[in-house]
Amino acid sequence: MLAVEIEHLNVYIRHAHILKNVTLRIPKNTVFVIMGPSGSGKTTLLKVINRLIDFTEGVRVEGVVRVLDIDALKADPYELRKRIGMVFQTPNPFPHLTIYENVAIAAKLNGVARSKRELDEIVRWALEKAMLWDEVKHRLHAYPHQLSGGQRQRLCLARALAMKPEILLLDEPTANIDPINARKLEEAIVSLKDEVTVVMVTHSPHQAARVADYIAVLYDGRVVEQGPAQQLFLRPSTEITQKLLRGEM
Amino acid sequence: MRLSKKDKLFLLSLLPLATSVLALLILIIFAILLRSLQAINKFGLELLVSSVWSPEQEIYGVLAPLIGSLATSVIATLTALILSIPLAIAASEYLKGFIKNVFSSLIELAGGMPTIIYAVWASEYLVPFLKTYVMEPLHRLLPFIPLFSCKPITGFSIFAAGVAIGISVVPYVTALILESYNSIPAMYKEACYGIGAYRHEAVSILLSLSRPAIVASLLLGFARALGETTIAVTTVGSSMYLSSCLFAPGYTVAALIATQFANANLYMYAESVLYTAALIVTVIATILSFYGSVIMVRWRSRIVV
Structure with a gap:
């Protein structure tokens, strides 16, 4: 295949x-x-x-x-x-959206979640898959500029995953x-x-x-x-x- | 970077002219302040709480023109907001090649047009149009709302002046919004398409990203609308009566100065009162422009990683 x-x-x-x-x-x-x-x-x-x-x-x-x-x-x-999801060379999370919103927006754009609960689950799943959940779970409403470069890139990975590509x-x-x-x-x-x-x-x-x-x-x-x-x-x-x-x- | 001797000399030769412009600006503000003192000392706060223009009796109050200036500028800013964002999006996202160039040239042309053209057009065509198709229907439908409660008599009003001034600042505001929209780094556009956004969804994400810059553009547009004179003179209706209704004739500070300044020196305080009104508008416009510029600079530093 x-x-x-x-x-x-x-x-x-x-x-x-x-x-x-x-x-x-x-x-x-x-x-x-x-x-x-x-x-x-x-x-x-x-x-x-x-x-x-x-x-x-x-x-x-x-x-x-x-x-x-x-x-x-x-x-x-x-x-x-x-x-098809894509992660770029330079981390490019949306600076005006929170960590949660950065991931959620990909799910929303692609109709992946039907309810707020589902959306929360997808955001958590994507952040876990990107190995970022433990580092941000208490500050999901912080903005990306508060993260390190590497964390921002993993946030971008989570964002790409949330669209379930x-x-x-x-x-x-x-x-x-x-x-x-x-x-x-x-x-x-x-x-x-x-x-x-x-x-x-x-x-x-x-x-x-x-x-x-x-x-x-x-x-x-x-x-x-x-x-x-x-x-x-x-x-x-x-x-x-x-x-x-x-x-x- | 160290300057060479020749560069230093060149810089020295530029300095007198460059600093003289700044000095002139400071002198203008200083002159306005100085000329206002006479009226401020004589009338004090009374100038700001009453609406009278009776130079023969030396009674003055500029509340109505001040409120008029602010109200027309708010309406102008809203008008510019409604018209500028679609214009900016169309120009930067949807138009291509030759048509885009023609479109951009037209916006520039509109921005460079003398305001007297807008003023004549607005008083001949826009005011009657707004009276028949906007003010009268709104008055008929919503007479209980104070803003629409008066029947538009001639159409020449705060509302008409606001819309006309708004149309005239559209090219300026559009240019500012376009500049900030186009300065969004390409990586955010790629980020939108990289997560499966349709074009309109990408535009909406990028617009929300540039919201502070749009607010700043509107503040700068507001400051420019405050100072707009010719259009205000021909459309505002020139009445010192302070009304809560937008369709009633009113005054703006700029229009008051333009129409009264020539004869003001015949009276003891008229000229000084006009300078006081100008001072207030200058202070408001300067604060707004400064604040707008600060927002713009902060926003730029935040979106560039």
């Missing part, structure tokens, strides 16, 4: 060829990690999956992108995004947070795969080793290698992958 199936994907932004003939298969209920040096097109690839790429000016997308058995490039992007896109979620918070986030990610398919972008081979079931290596807009994580770590078949795994890139 595939969550995402991409064939011969080409993305151009203005005149730059960002993604070049990308073909990928992301199985359901796995943690699929996309690795590559900065500027290799990782974020663009994620944004094609949930069509956030539509907001980029001068973009042209060609190829086949099937997400949850839907032709993602032809589907209504708003309906599509209701099934089938796919979760994570764009270098630990890039801007401290190692302890990064570990908590990784633990949360691994525990999630029974419920969602996680597609995560990272440039850290160590992180990939800790969380990935599958890995694709992206370099200069092309997929240079993809497969089960163990196999890729034990027998990397390209020089680019070897360099990337050694942290030389």
Whole structure:
């Protein structure tokens, strides 16, 4: 069963060829990690999956992108995004909403909760899943600026989970947070795969080793290698992958 | 950063002109204050609690114009709020390319139009329109509400002046709202779409995020409406009678000064009374502008992580 199936994907932004003939298969209920040096097109690839790429000016997308058995490039992007949560590189909780409201708003927008009680339960479940509940349960009505960077990022994870997505896109979620918070986030990610398919972008081979079931290596807009994580770590078949795994890139 | 010798010289050459503008502003306020003292000493608080303009008898009271200024500015601010937010949302979220440019140019053009154009248009077309389609129906339907209790006689009233001034400050308020809406970091827009929001839902989240900036824009708009003169003169009805009804003619401080200043020097205190009224409006407008700017700066620092 595939969550995402991409064939011969080409993305151009203005005149730059960002993604070049990308073909990928992301199985359901796995943690699929996309690795590559900065500027290799990782974020663009994620944004094609949930069509956030539509907001980029001068973009042209060609190829086949099937997400949850839907032709993602032809589907209504708003309906599509209701099934896909996303966490960004920089924590971006809404500063004018409380911790509770930040999580609840995602559930409300997607009609996940029918009553206040259900909403409370979902908020608690999402915060627990994001391993943040114990730290904020007594201050749910505080504002995000009172949290640390790492806590804010886990709040964003909770917000994405509260919409009960089938796919979760994570764009270098630990890039801007401290190692302890990064570990908590990784633990949360691994525990999630029974419920969602996680597609995560990272440039850290160590992180990939800790969380990935599958890995694709992206370099200069092309997929240079993809497969089960163990196999890729034990027998990397390209020089680019070897360099990337050694942290030389 | 250390300045080079040439930069220091250049800065020194700029300083006299740059500081002279600020000095002029302070001098203006000082002059207004100085010229008000005569009336303040003579009449004291009496000026603020009565509504009379009788220079021949040297009896004055500017309560009606003061209330008129505040009331027209409140109506103007509400009008600007109702018209500016849809305009700002349409311009920044829904219009694209050429149409967006035309739309933005039109807003700028409207902002740069001399107020005398608005004033003439308002007295010829807007006032009769409001009288027939807004004031009279409201008076017929809700005569028991004091604000609507009087029958609009000519249409020239606090209400009409407020709406007309409101329309004239729409471009200014829209520009302020647009500026703050567009300065919301892209990451919050992405956050909205990243959790499955439809476009109108994203707009509503981003609007609530920019609520303090909208309030600040309205405060600045209020301050500008307080000082609007030409439109007030042609639409407010110029009456010193203080009424609780919005459809009755009234006065604003700016209109009072514009219509009375030329002959005020013929009397002992008239000029000084006008300066006192101007001083009060200047103080209110300065406080509101300052407070609006503070809210805006605080908001900006909060949304940028």
